[in-house]
Amino acid sequence: MPDPHSTDPAFSGLTKNQSLVLETIAKARRPIGAYEILRELAPRGIRSPVQIYRAVNSLIQCGIVHKVESINAFVRCTDAHPHHGQTTILAICDDCGTVVEHHDETVDRRLVAWAKQEALEVNAVTIELKVRCANCSALAP
Amino acid sequence: MPDPHSTDPAFSGLTKNQSLVLETIAKARRPIGAYEILRELAPRGIRSPVQIYRAVNSLIQCGIVHKVESINAFVRCTDAHPHHGQTTILAICDDCGTVVEHHDETVDRRLVAWAKQEALEVNAVTIELKVRCANCSALAP
DNA sequence: GATGAATTGTTACGTTATTTCCTAACGAGA
DNA sequence: TCTCGTTAGGAAATAACGTAACAATTCATC
Structure with a gap:
């Protein structure tokens, strides 16, 4: 598992799909849905929802991405520093x-x-x- | 709009669909999804998701039902008394x-x-x- | 009875999420 | 070397969530 708050835009420990998804979420600069990410990444070879969900879940586990439950979408974490154990x-x-x-x-x-x-x-x-x-x-x- | 905390099981001010949906949610005693409610009520003549969502939204507005955002499901409000303006x-x-x-x-x-x-x-x-x-x-x- | 508002019903569609099954790559250890 | 476990990735199908648009019905009120 990569460092939760490694500096942009390296994300050295991420897999290819994770990098693609993270990049798309970061570029959006507002919450973006799974299928919007999918549409965005279709030209780059991502074909199915599962790939998005798998990547997004890893990124959430790392703390790099948050899920906005009330609108079912994802945002890049904008915290400057890690807040261990604290609720966002x-x-x-x-x-x-x-x-x-x-x-x-x-x-x-x-x-x-x-x-x-x-x-x-x-x-x-x-x-x-x-x-x-x-x-x-x-x-x- | 009926009283937010009328006593069980009258729900006098509710429409027929609202009563059916509330009854189903209450009976579940745990969060229940819209389509599960739909399946439950199909024998009683409810045929489409819209009917569920319309009823559920009214019930939420009344404060009789809560939506659990993190799992997209609904629960009966179990508060003994109204808590005006307070977050649940x-x-x-x-x-x-x-x-x-x-x-x-x-x-x-x-x-x-x-x-x-x-x-x-x-x-x-x-x-x-x-x-x-x-x-x-x-x-x- | 006529009229207008609110509620209800139906169809159709788009979005969100998971399940199931399968393959490839890689390291650890017998 | 061979097997085994682990992790990542892919594809197809389906379940679940949610809304738009429009037609039909009910019902209070004039």
Whole structure:
């Protein structure tokens, strides 16, 4: 498994498909769906959904890519630095699709504390905000 | 629009389809997908996905049902009382599908505060934990 | 009864995701 | 060398999710 936050655009440890998919996601600069990635990469020889999903799942495991659950799409992780064990909070603009990342230790602590109290073993946490970003608010008020 | 938390099992204000769908979701006692609901209700005359989605969306608006974004499925809201404006935190067991609901004002406040600081106008918030529940942990340790 | 709004039904389509089965490449160890 | 396990990749099919567009129906109200 490659370093979660190796510097662009090397991604030395990635397989060919993973590199292609990551490149496509990064270029999009907003969440992009699996089949849009597929269309994008068809000319480069990718033919089936499975190939996309396999690559995307690896990238998510590495922490290089996030899945936006509320819209079933994928974004490049824009964190400058790794945040080990911290939940990534995503805000997605409903109008333009821009994503902002955030972390909050207090929120994490409270969720973990509650889980512990309920004897829940946490596998994953999703926190997403559907928003209207400052830019879009200004453009169409 | 009916009262968000009318008592079981009247649901007086609901249309026929909404009642059927709610009944199916409630009976499942774990998250259930739209097409599973459809199969369940086919014998009762429901024929198309649209009918399910229309009903489910109304029920969500009422607050009677939650959508679990991370698995594209629906659960009956198990809150005893309405929590106006509060985000519902859902913990879903990966093994058995059981869902636990929770609310946390501190978490809400921190998310809202961050959004304000970033000039984001919040439309919706999703908080979901994929977990292993106490029961499943005990059964297969 | 006529009219208009809301709800419902139907068809059709596009998107998202997984399952199943199979092949190739490679390293470890008998 | 040969087998075995592991990992990656490929192809086909199908399940599951979700919506657009339009027709039909119900129902309150005039």
